[in-house]
Amino acid sequence: MKAITLVLAVVLVAAGCSAAPSAGGIQNPAAVQALPEGATEVTATPAPSVDDSCGDPKASYRPDGPPPAAGDFEFGSTMATIYQRGRLKVGVDQNTYRFAYRDSQSGQIEGFALDIAHQIAKAIFGDDDPKRLQLVVLTSTQRIPAVKNGDVDLVVHSMTANCERWKDVDFSTIFYNAEQKVLVRKNSGYKDRNSLAGKKVCATKDSTSLARVVNLNVTPKPIGMQVAGWTDCLVMLQQNQVYAISTDDTILAGLAAQDPFTVVEKDEIAPEPYGIAMPKDHIEFVKFVNSVLEKIKADGTWTSSYNKWLAQLLGPAPVPPAAVYKG
């Protein structure tokens, strides 16, 4: 009898033990953190090119004079082809607030870079019809392939002219001088670039900003977090998935304007001179674009666009970047 009681007790206890864990499903369900599409960590990437094979990357082809009258182009030139097509295909960004962004009121892509594109279209077609621009939204990685494949006539983007890119595309003279800086939360305790040591820093895939941040001269090296678009970086900063965003001040200022609890830190990591990218072997087109840039920088159009879009983020308009020419 005692034996039976003992056996029963053992069986019951055993049953109790084995039943307990299976009753509750996941005991400690983990919080789920969504990520922007394709967001990945980058720890090792080649340092940004110190390639100076092209001499000064800011130097472009000298125009032969002021831009010709609209429609009056040499037969067979790129401008004549575009004129006949009736539309200028422009690769743009839609995520850089006030520089090139989709206005949520109108649903249209607008900004400083778009003004520049409109000026080029106006010089070709002679009118202000917005339908002259066929906009193709490009992420940073899509820019060079789009130019090489002929998907676009030119790219007006936050695109730095450097020697490595000069191998694939031609650049106009510099239309905007940006600087790579850092955006953090206001209470982040950021002092200087050493504050980035070992922290996660967001930048877009294949951007020079990313290469520079990952190879920054601090120990331990920052961990890069690469995403497709700059606003994806702001999403990750707001979701506490990265410590900082590092890229051009134009872009950072646009991000800071969307989140009053962030700040663009003063110290400059590197200069980022923007050029308009065009296909190789269309030098007459590059010269034409340079002549348009020369004209709008001189006649105040550049400054009034700057005041319209960027002054409220970056302060009063600087002197437009001076054109540098090859040879």
Added chain:
Amino acid sequence: MSAPTAPPPVRTQPVPERVGRVAEVRALSRTTPGVLILFIAALVVVSVVVGVVTAISVQSRAQALDNLSGRSGPLSVAAQDLYRSLSDADATANSAFLEGGVESKAVRDRYEKDIAEAQHALAIAVAAREPADLADPNSPLAVLSSQLSVYTGIVETARANNLQGNPVGAAYQREASTLMHKLLQAAQSLYEMETQGVADDQDSATSWLGLVVEVLLGLATLVLLFYAQRYVRRRTRRRINVGLAIATVAALASLVWVLAASIGVMANVHASRENGSDQTKILADARINVLAARGDETLTLVARGSGAKIEDDYKATRKTLATQQLPGARDLATDVDVRADVQTAIDQEIAWHKTHTDIRDADNQGDFPSAVDKALKGAAKQFDQVDQALDDAIGKTTNAFDQEVSQASDALAGLVVGVILLALVTAAGAVAGIWQRLKEYR
């Protein structure tokens, strides 16, 4: 039991004992009362076995039918609703971005309705499970129940930013869509699991094996009764033994009833596949692709020029839809109204595809505003009509499924109790009938 007195080495003992028992039975079968007793024993055993086996097998069939009408059937509908509403919610949230400014009330209402429906369908799916089924965090239900609220949270963040004119709103929307991709995969595997559940229940409701065993046992009873009656008639020169006759009628009634009901069930369940679940499956698959194609169409425009890959997805999806699923659904249709619905879907899909081609042409030629206009007006309406036509058809095939299953359940009504009672009547009749004869030998 302990038997200390038994001589251990005697191993041959059981054999003579068994021989002895066999001999005993043989001896018994040489006398008439002995044979009668054997008949009683055999008939009682066989009818009880028939009663128990048939009752169990009919019960399992009824259980499978109950599952079809109360569990696997509704669950597969819920899983399909879940997929549809999630997919529509995402397409709606994306198209809100095309509108510019604050989304219209209609768009917002549609999104909210989709989310409410998705959560309802998810609650149904979860309620049907044991907690342990959610133990694996990667199981479809665990993914859906833990992440749907994350999705809606991100969509609201996107919306709040959009209302303030912050471009980061679009980035939140893209993040939400990326998460939705994961949720849709989970919803799809849930749907496949639940559809498989329906097929399994249909299989077990129409198992041939059970029926064959039931019929063989029923026939065995009848054969035994036949021999019992012949034996009794020869020995007693009476034409009819009332007890055995009643037993025979009961056994025959039981067999016929089981056979008729089972054939009825098989016919109904077969029809529930043919007029119901088979069609629902292809219609639901088509609808999933209709939603995916619409999602691709809006996303291509949201991506603005960098959507070539998404457009390729549209083309592949559309091809399956127009060349396989919709014509396939039309071929499978057994009901005139369902065929008419599918035909409407086919016609509207062709019109929609034409509009889609116009949208792409306009966008490729740089006329983005007119592309958006066509997408939000023409294509949206045509897409809705395709979706509605498929919804109507699915409603009808689901209905046909429910009707067939409920008819099958009706066919089994009372059968378990009936079979047990008839088995008892068979046994009692046989015992009473033979006992009467047996008494004459006392």
